[in-house]
Amino acid sequence: MYLMGLDIGTSNVKVLITDERGNVIAESAEEYPIYSPIPGYAEQDPDLWWEATKNSIKAALKSSKLNSSEISALGLSGQMHGTVLIGRNMKPLRPAIIWSDKRSISQCYEFYKTVGREKALKIVCNPIMPGFMGPTLLWIKENESKTFNGIFKVLLPKDYIRLKLTGIIATDFSDASATLLFDVRNRNWSDEIISALNLPREAFPEIFESTSIVGSISKEASEETGLHAGTPVVAGAGDSQAGAVGCGAIKAGVASSNIGTGGQIFTTLDELTVDAKNRVHTFCHAAPNRWCLQGAILSAGLSLRWFRDNFAQMEKIVGAFSHINPYDLLSKEAEAVEPGCGGLIFLPYLLGERSPHMDPRARGGFFGLTLQHSRQHFIRAIMEGVVYALRDCLEIFRELGVKIEKIIARGGGSRSNLWRQIQADIFRSPIIKTKVEEDSAFGAALLAGVGVGVYSSLEKACGEAIETIGINEPDWERAEIYERIYNEVYRNLYPSLKNYW
Known part of the structure; x- marks a missing residue:
């Protein structure tokens, strides 16, 4: 059986095909630009994501020499926090505003003032920061009222690609939990915050577990990508959580250190843990009924x-x-x-x-x-x-009493033996290198495998498909x-x- 994972990243889309044993059969990627029409702004064209996705899927299928009907399922991963506004014609109303955008700084203060700082932090379990969907929507409401009034649905980046692949509007718990409009403790959209900010509740999509099948490849998408019509598509996850799945960081005590465009230290939580000083993030994990603690730096x-x-x-x-x-x-x-x-x-x-x-x-x-x-x-x-x-x-993880027993290197930085050794020396911990480098796309493929029963659980998927190929000791x-x-x-x-x- 073969599985496909898509990662809609900040700089490119990555497509990966793997078998159930974790052997990567084919990979492909295509870049797209970030636009900054005003200093501090960061936007991307969702239709360029789609063009790059189509091209990369075709290239991966061609390289694999597989018949598209041999792909058992497809999973999605993507850059988090960004905002894609869809009109009733299912087309974007404007360019996507992505995670690195800074225009909504004043809206972050407005968020706290409107909701109440203590209440906001208790519900969303995260500090209110620009680039996240909540403050971005406030900025659009205040500065682009015509666009705001035309909103039919609000999507995260990977979920726009799902819409193009399947015609289905949906998201997952991990990605939704990083919008600042989500009740992280109770794992649902926060009606209280959405109402307080005067945002349209009906614009937010239904939420699914990351391994849930939410649709299948449409006839139109099949013609545009070469994928087999009817191929199941699972909900997928935000890129941090999908990458954690792809490197095996799905249990408490295991951390991942990601040096990609941004950087993250990530670990799994069996029980909700929130930093009272709001220095790190708490999100829902792609692993069912678990959370994750994440420290995020913007320029890794x-x-x-x-x-x-x-x-x-x-x-x-x-x-x-x-x-x-x-x-x-x-x-x-x-x-x-x-x-x-x-x-x-x-x-x-x-x-x-x-x-x-x-x-x-x-x-x-x-x-x-x-x-x-x-x-x-x-x-x-x-x-x-x-x-x-x-x-x-x-x-901060250590200060919160979160025990870290091992650290797995992730992202493009993990390719450099020197950068892995610097991590081992500065973290004062062994750094593990796994075989598959494109771990977010790989994790998306594993989520798809669980969704269609190739694996009985995420633990089984990681155990059977992930291979350690090296360790850097301090x-x-x-x-x-x-x-x-x-x-x-x-x-x-x-x-x-x-x-x-």
């Missing part, structure tokens, strides 16, 4: 991408001619630099920051620059700074260097600088 791999795009043109040219990933070249350069970068420290706040500071006005920077520092130091400092920021999140001499820098310097930089941004 994005920080290294910023450096690549602005200061690594030679690596991009060499990579294109030699078929070597430019990031591999950058990682190799960074290996030549000693741990700690001779005192050069990077703050990865290029888009502001979420965990633990929840400060959209925070700004990135390099600290400790001297004449002795070279280009290679900057590369390694970026890699180390991202992990220091993730360590901030991990410390180097305790390097770990002590990082521990000193983290405690004596890094942790003091944000509180010292925050009043200047």
Whole structure:
């Protein structure tokens, strides 16, 4: 049996086909842009997601040499928090406003004022931040009234692709729980908050468990993608939760460290745990009747991408001619630099920051620059700074009494042995590498497998399909260097600088 997973990411769509033993048969991806018509805005065209999805599905099917009827089911994963507005003609009313958008800062204050800070935090179990669906809808109501009045349904990014594939409007608990319009404790839309904000309750879709079959490939979608009409499609999950499934982080005590465009430290909760100081997020897991604790930083791999795009043109040219990933070249350069970068420290706040500071006005920077520092130091400092920021999140988990027994590396950053070793040394924990790198798409495929009975449970799916291929153990001499820098310097930089941004 074969399963397909789709991940509607921030920079591209990824399509993966796997068999029930976890062997990836084919993969394909296609990029699309982020538009920023005004500084601080971040938008994408949902129809470009669909075009990229169609092309990637066709490419994966062609590469697999399978008949599309051999695909038993399809699962969806996608970037979280974003807002897609659909009119009655089932077409987008405007470009999607995605998670990294900052236009709704003032609406976050309005949210607290209207609902009440204590009540809001008790219900949604998360701080109110720009880029999430709740404040975004308030901004649209106040600034684009014609668009707001034309809303038929409000969807999350992956759910728009489901609509195009099946004609069904639906979402899942994990993705809905990250909108700030959801009662995380009771696992349903919060009628109280939606009413208080004067939003149309009927616009919010029905919610399903991530493994539930909610529709099937329509005849029209079959003609556009090459998928077999009638193929079951499950609800799927937000990319963090789907990625956790794809790397096996579905039990308490197991954490994942994701270095993708953004970064997350993630762990599973059997019982609801909420940070009273609202420094980290609590969402519903893709695993039924479980929650997850997540620390999220906004500029993880994005920080290294910023450096690549602005200061690594030679690596991009060499990579294109030699078929070597430019990031591999950058990682190799960074290996030549000693741990700690001779005192050069990077703050990865290029888009502001979420965990633990929840400060959209925070700004990135390099600290400790001297004449002795070279280009290679900057590369390694970026890699180390991202992990220091993730360590901030991990410390909050420990403060809340959440025990972490092992950490699994996820995302594009997990491809770099150096970045995995930096995590092992800064986290002071072994870092596990699993076989499949595109874990969100892989997790979506596993959710589909559970939905159609290929696996009897998520635990069975992860046990049968996920393979560990390596472990980076901490180097305790390097770990002590990082521990000193983290405690004596890094942790003091944000509180010292925050009043200047």
